[in-house]
Amino acid sequence: MIDLTAYLLLGTVLFGIGVYGVLSKRNAVGVLMSVELMLNAVNINFIAVNKFVASSQVIGQLFAIFIIVVAAAEVAVGLALILAIFRQKKSVDLNDFNLLKW
């Protein structure tokens, strides 16, 4: 039987990889994928804690499903944004997207 710590550890590692990806990837699509990793790390946490700690057996799973749905929508919007920027800049490199400065 694998205990809760192992799941939480997996979630943490996955979240860490996601954060690293978001902060360091130069490719906008890569950043979007890293965000997905972070969301899934959260999903794992929800499911695991639901299994081992919570009294109700469905709340955590419900949350995970919500997050999957929202993540799907987010990817759709995010990709659309990246496409729109790409048409302007002919690039998906985040270093080129620096309009919001002084």
Next chain:
Amino acid sequence: MMETSVQYAWIIAILPFIAFALIGLFLHRWPRLSAALSILAIGIAFLISLLVSLAVFSSEGNLVYEAAARWLSMPGLQVDMGILVDGLTAVMLIVVTTVALLVQIYSLGYMHGDPGFASYYAYQSFFAGSMLGLVLANNFGQIFVFWELVGLASYLLIGFWFGRNSAKEAAKKAFITNRVGDFGFLLSILFLQILFGTLNFNGLAGEIAGYTNTGILIGIAILMLAGPVGKSAQFPLHVWLPDAMEGPTPVSALIHAATMVAAGVYLIARAYFIFSSTPQALLAIAVIGGFTALFAATIAIVQNDIKRILAYSTLSQLGYMVMAMGVGAMTAGMFHLMTHAFFKSLLFLGAGSVIHALHDEQDIWKMGRLAGKMPVTTWTFVIGALALSGIPPLSGFWSKDEILLGAYASGHIGLYILGTIVAFLTAFYMFRLIFVAFFGSGEGGLKAHESPAVMSVPLVILAVMAIIAGFVGSPLMNNVFAHWVSYPGAVHHNPSLGIMAVSSLVAVAGIILAWAVYQKKMVNVAAVKTRFNGLYQLLYHKYYIDEIYQWLIDHLIDGTAKVLFWFDVYVINGLVNGIAALTGMAGQVLRYTENGQVQTYAMYMFAGIIVIIGLVMMAGFAIVL
């Protein structure tokens, strides 16, 4: 009928205000209607005043009526608006309404054809209402309100011909100089409210009688004295009154000779329970009054402008009244206020008649031989001057004698001698004016003509008053005036024939000297002038008081203002602008952290989260949970 009339005394003050409002709001396009309404209002006020005064006088001053309505109320502060009718008020009511009525009728002739005719009558009504409100007030708060309103009316009427620069300047000077005195007055009122919790005259009189901290009482009395010193133009705040002659002459007669300037004297009389409880304050009053009386009389001797001579004479006579208050002769002071109101307004209206006839000529040396051309004006003017000089049995004789008697009997021999000298000077400068302007050899008066009846009839009425008004305070009528106006503990001295004889003799001597010098030319005036040129210049320039004030303003006040301006610009503005500049500079520096890279911002965010988590872990989980 008569006794109940006092209950309607409040109407006296309301009527002119109604006239003022109606003229100001609706009637200003119809000058004649405005004048008629104004005169009607003051006329009815005069009739009611007559009834009220008769009721009070016939009771020998025992009838005192007080009524008040709560005006505003909050914890620790109740302010009433009310009326108090006693002998003092009744005398003032009669004086104010009589002179105001006559002056308004006279103004029909004097101001005829003036483009501001309607507003002139609006201001006149406004003044009359304020002045009557002042004398009817039953507490210090209310008296202060009306005190300021008469000041405003005075300002408006001095600057009535505001097209003339000098009139504008004089109006401002009057207002600002009065402000200095009013500041002290207001402070004393605030102290009274704080210490005693009431401003009602009768309430305060009771409280102060049992109050023992004389130091505070002296302070309050001296602060309160600043009000009369400003309003009644006593030294050193006298400078505004001579300049106030820039206003129309009837205004000078009403406001700057007979009524408003006497408000200061009235206030001292009304607040006599404060002043009489502190001998030091009384002494200060007596000295200020006596000094002003002499000071102004000496200036009046050398002035050439007919209105300025009368203005300095007013200063001098106000000094007399104030001195009377100071030596404990409050009744005599009020008596002189009453008689002075009649003969001084007569003199001013007479001067106005001359100025009107000569088309705004005011220099007495450019007049002369007026007596033949303007008999009514001349002889009423002479009666006024005789009354002012204190020639028996005219009104001024009785009141001046009462004051001199009060000064003598109270032990202030110095002030008595000073008063006698002033009486001599008064007779001299008045008859210098008369012998030069009315009987002099100048040609200026030949083109004059007698003023219309609307102007000369008030002169005759006032001349009659100037003759007979004094009898109420004379031994011939048992001195009934002293029963009307008095204060608890007043000492009345028996008339002294010696003092009467001396004051009459010096007055006659003054007249004879003026006759000898200016009519018979027994003394070469020009030679005397050159011989004592220094003294002449000093007097002619009014002791250079105006110049001293100008110098003080230029150096002291402007200097202080410059320092404060520097402080404002460099310290206050520096502080405010400095904070703004610091914020701007910080923004300039910090904006370079905003490089537009989303990942950089995300980095800051995560770094922030890590810091927060670190802090929470250091503090222990207990706090979070």
